Amino acid sequence: xxxxxxxxxxxxxxxxxxxxxxxxxxxxxxxxxxxxxxxxxxxxxxxxxxxxxxxxxxxxxxxxxxxxxxxxxxxxxxxxxxxxxxxxxxxxxxxxxxxxxxxxxxxxxxxxxxxxxxxxxxxxxxxxxxxxxxxxxxxxxxxxxxxxxxxxxxxxxxxxxxxxxxxxxxxxxxxxxxxxxxxxxxxxxxxxxxxxxxxxxxxxxxxxxxxxxxxxxxxxxxxxxxxxxxxxxxxxxxxxxxxxxxxxxxxxxxxxxxxxxxx
Amino acid sequence: xxxxxxxxxxxxxxxxxxxxxxxxxxxxxxxxxxxxxxxxxxxxxxxxxxxxxxxxxxxxxxxxxxxxxxxxxxxxxxxxxxxxxxxxxxxxxxxxxxxxxxxxxxxxxxxxxxxxxxxxxxxxxxxxxxxxxxxxxxxxxxxxxxxxxxxxxxxxxxxxxxxxxxxxxxxxxxxxxxxxxxxxxxxxxxxxxxxxxxxxxxxxxxxxxxxxxxxxxxxxxxxxxxxxxxxxxxxxxxxxxxxxxxxxxxxxxxxxxxxxxxxxxxxxxxxxxxxxxxxxxxxxxxxxxxxxxxxxxxxxxxxxxxxxxxxxxxxxxxxxxxxxxxxxxxxxxxxxxxxxxxxxxxxxxxxxxxxxxxxxxxxxxxxxxxxxxxxxxxxxxxxxxxxxxxxxxxxxxxxxxxxxxxxxxxxxxxxxxxxxxxxxxxxxxxxxxxxxxxxxxxxxxxxxxxxxxxxxxxxxxxxxxxxxxxxxxxxxxxxxxxxxxxxxxxxxxxxxxxxxxxxxxxxxxxxxxxxxxxxxxxx
Numbered sequence: 001x002x003x004x005x006x007x008x009x010x011x012x013x014x015x016x017x018x019x020x021x022x023x024x025x026x027x028x029x030x031x032x033x034x035x036x037x038x039x040x041x042x043x044x045x046x047x048x049x050x051x052x053x054x055x056x057x058x059x060x061x062x063x064x065x066x067x068x069x070x071x072x073x074x075x076x077x078x079x080x081x082x083x084x085x086x087x088x089x090x091x092x093x094x095x096x097x098x099x100x101x102x103x104x105x106x107x108x109x110x111x112x113x114x115x116x117x118x119x120x121x122x123x124x125x126x127x128x129x130x131x132x133x134x135x136x137x138x139x140x141x142x143x144x145x146x147x148x149x150x151x152x153x154x155x156x157x158x159x160x161x162x163x164x165x166x167x168x169x170x171x172x173x174x175x176x177x178x179x180x181x182x183x184x185x186x187x188x189x190x191x192x193x194x195x196x197x198x199x200x201x202x203x204x205x206x207x208x209x210x211x212x213x214x215x216x217x218x219x220x221x222x223x224x225x226x227x228x229x230x231x232x233x234x235x236x237x238x239x240x241x242x243x244x245x246x247x248x249x250x251x252x253x254x255x256x257x258x259x260x261x262x263x
Numbered sequence: 264x265x266x267x268x269x270x271x272x273x274x275x276x277x278x279x280x281x282x283x284x285x286x287x288x289x290x291x292x293x294x295x296x297x298x299x300x301x302x303x304x305x306x307x308x309x310x311x312x313x314x315x316x317x318x319x320x321x322x323x324x325x326x327x328x329x330x331x332x333x334x335x336x337x338x339x340x341x342x343x344x345x346x347x348x349x350x351x352x353x354x355x356x357x358x359x360x361x362x363x364x365x366x367x368x369x370x371x372x373x374x375x376x377x378x379x380x381x382x383x384x385x386x387x388x389x390x391x392x393x394x395x396x397x398x399x400x401x402x403x404x405x406x407x408x409x410x411x412x413x414x415x416x417x418x419x420x421x422x423x424x425x426x427x428x429x430x431x432x433x434x435x436x437x438x439x440x441x442x443x444x445x446x447x448x449x450x451x452x453x454x455x456x457x458x459x460x461x462x463x464x465x466x467x468x469x470x471x472x473x474x475x476x477x478x479x480x481x482x483x484x485x486x487x488x489x490x491x492x493x494x495x496x497x498x499x500x501x502x503x504x505x506x507x508x509x510x511x512x513x514x515x516x517x518x519x520x521x522x523x524x525x526x527x528x529x530x531x532x533x534x535x536x537x538x539x540x541x542x543x544x545x546x547x548x549x550x551x552x553x554x555x556x557x558x559x560x561x562x563x564x565x566x567x568x569x570x571x572x573x574x575x576x577x578x579x580x581x582x583x584x585x586x587x588x589x590x591x592x593x594x595x596x597x598x599x600x601x602x603x604x605x606x607x608x609x610x611x612x613x614x615x616x617x618x619x620x621x622x623x624x625x626x627x628x629x630x631x632x633x634x635x636x637x638x639x640x641x642x643x644x645x646x647x648x649x650x651x652x653x654x655x656x657x658x659x660x661x662x663x664x665x666x667x668x669x670x671x672x673x674x675x676x677x678x679x680x681x682x683x684x685x686x687x688x689x690x691x692x693x694x695x696x697x698x699x700x701x702x703x704x705x706x707x708x709x710x711x712x713x714x715x716x717x718x719x720x721x722x723x724x725x726x727x728x729x730x731x732x733x734x735x736x737x738x739x740x741x742x743x744x745x746x747x748x749x750x751x752x753x754x755x756x757x758x759x760x761x762x763x764x765x766x767x768x769x770x771x772x773x774x775x776x777x778x779x780x781x782x783x784x785x786x
Contacts, residue, residue: 065622067776088625098616099696101554103561111540115550116624142536
């Protein structure tokens with residue numbers, strides 16, 4: 001278990017994402033309490049934590065959606081909050097719990113994401129076609145997103161994040177309500193993307209998935225990083241799930257509820 | 264269980280205050296207003312104690328009937344449907360239907376409109392403080408009447424919520440409802456002219472209404488005061504039957520609503536049709552404009568804010584028909600310009616958290632602003648020009664055309680510029696995406712009002728030069744001032760438009776994340 005300290009890069013001189021002392025308070029509640037993290041370029045990085053741990057808040061601050069109270073975020077050396085437009089060119093973001101422009105068709109929405117980034121019309125059209133095919137939503141490309149199922153909506157949002165071929169992908173809960181076949185499909189796409197040099201950050205609370213998919217992982221709870229490093233370092237011989245429960249420290253509360261056995 | 268529902272509603276109301284101090288201010292303003300209305304009505308009812316029986320009967324019955332109609336119509340009209348205790352949220356909690364209905368009906372009285380109705384209704388007993396049976400009758404009538412108010416409003420909201428089987432149907436129907444509402448003015452005016460034509464019509468109308476479900480309960484006190492026990496008995500039965508039928512209807516509607524799952528989309532459609540995205544320039548501005556125009560067409564919330572525009576000429580023509588002069592028609596252009604320009608003042612609020620895409624892609628503020636404003640301008644400009652020029656074919660007073668056109672264009676361009684700033688900085692409380700255009704989420708009413716009225720006041724100042732020129736022309740009668748107005752309106756308007764788009768763009772660049780955080784409050 002290694003908590004990355006400020007100014008100690010892991011193995012690449014410029015990490016894909018470097019967070020330093022990020023903190024955010026909502027009213028009286030401290031959601032993120034000084035998170036520092038280095039995500040090496042070319043890694044498949046998992047961020048795990050219980051509900052309300054501050055995963056989404058941290059990723060929002062790292063991607064320019066939520067202004068941090070303290071701390072900095074750098075994407076490939078570009079300060080997200082000092083040069084937001086430059087940093088956003090490098091990133092593809094799938095935020096969790098936000099709406100989409102769902103009165104557009106799936107195809108229109110992904111096209112919109114491409115055009116907003118100032119891309120060429122032909123390039124956008126070509127990539128939209130390939131993305132829709134790769135994510136297996138071509139059959140519904142002309143349907144309004146509002147009529148999509150939850151899983152298809154996720155896939156369209158993912159396509160919108162991929163359209164400009166970013167160097168860093170930040171995906172908040174990308175597999176929520178996605179069926180297993182589609183999930184395997186998405187994993188394949190992400191694996192290829194990492195193999196060709198891209199960096200992926202996913203947040204999840206499905207430990208098993210993270211253990212199989214990611215090479216690095218950070219365990220976040222109560223707005224702090226409890227452990228970070230390669231998956232093997234963090235899990236330290238145990239399964240990631242056991243290690244997680246041990247770190248977060250609420251493993252022994254299965255007592256009580258005796259009445260549940262009485263039917 | 265009924266008590267649980269009541270305390271739940273009470274808790275929700277109190278917690279609503281806690282969300283922000285501004286909300287408290289909004290509620291306080293609403294409360295003061297309601298207090299004023301209630302005190303006025305209560306004083307009137309007490310004063311009617313010394314009026315003759317027929318006048319008192321007429322006032323109470325017609326007033327009560329109006330209250331019932333208002334409870335049915337206002338939730339639809341004023342986006343005020345109270346969804347804090349949405350029945351569909353109780354689907355999984357196996358509350359017995361009877362108790363759920365009782366609880367929800369009684370919970371309907373918690374809140375300003377409910378409480379006001381209760382107080383005013385009970386004070387009808389003061390009007391009939393003439394004999395013991397009359398007071399008792401008035402009290403019974405008040406209870407039956409106010410229950411009818413609440414249950415009828417529940418029936419209407421449940422029926423309209425459950426009416427729609429498909430999203431498309433819902434989209435269309437939610438807009439069509441506006442048409443009679445917008446035309447309400449002319450309709451009511453027509454009825455009133457008929458009424459004022461014959462004296463003694465109102466008591467006659469009240470007697471008639473008192474035999475209908477609308478007025479039966481409110482008539483009990485009056486009938487017993489004048490000793491008409493038989494009529495009172497029959498009307499009590501009518502009122503009771505009304506209430507039972509309403510409850511039964513609500514019961515049936517609710518049962519259906521609870522077991523009917525939301526419509527899930529139709530069969531898949533293959534792509535290939537990019538629509539406006541393929542037509543407009545492939546730039547961020549063009550893309551934003553294409554997206555906005557698609558929404559003007561597809562999102563009922565936008566369409567609902569536009570529906571009033573084609574109906575404006577109808578209203579004004581009606582007005583002119585009554586007064587015999589078409590001179591009022593010339594303000595069609597400026598009014599349409601104002602409505603259309605101001606319609607994008609809450610544009611980002613309509614996006615809700617979908618605005619995250621603009622933030623994530625790093626689209627520049629000025630492109631965002633310009634795209635939205637141009638999308639609105641694309642249809643607003645022709646409409647405003649037609650509305651500004653059209654009336655002169657009736658009035659034939661062509662001397663006024665340049666001035667009116669100048670004012671209209673000035674209002675349109677300045678308004679779009681100002682709206683671009685307002686929506687970049689302030690959020691308004693608007694219906695959520697996919698919801699009915701009627702259904703506003705609970706939220707910061709005070710800020711919404713402040714933004715809307717503050718913005719309009721600023722717009723008034725911005726178009727002051729054009730307004731002054733109109734006045735100068737009407738004083739001097741010299742059409743030259745009209746031509747000057749046309750030049751000033753166009754030049755000043757476009758200048759303010761450009762300035763607004765730029766300032767709004769800069770604010771958006773600087774405060775995008777803060778704006779997004781405000782949007783995330785309601786989602």
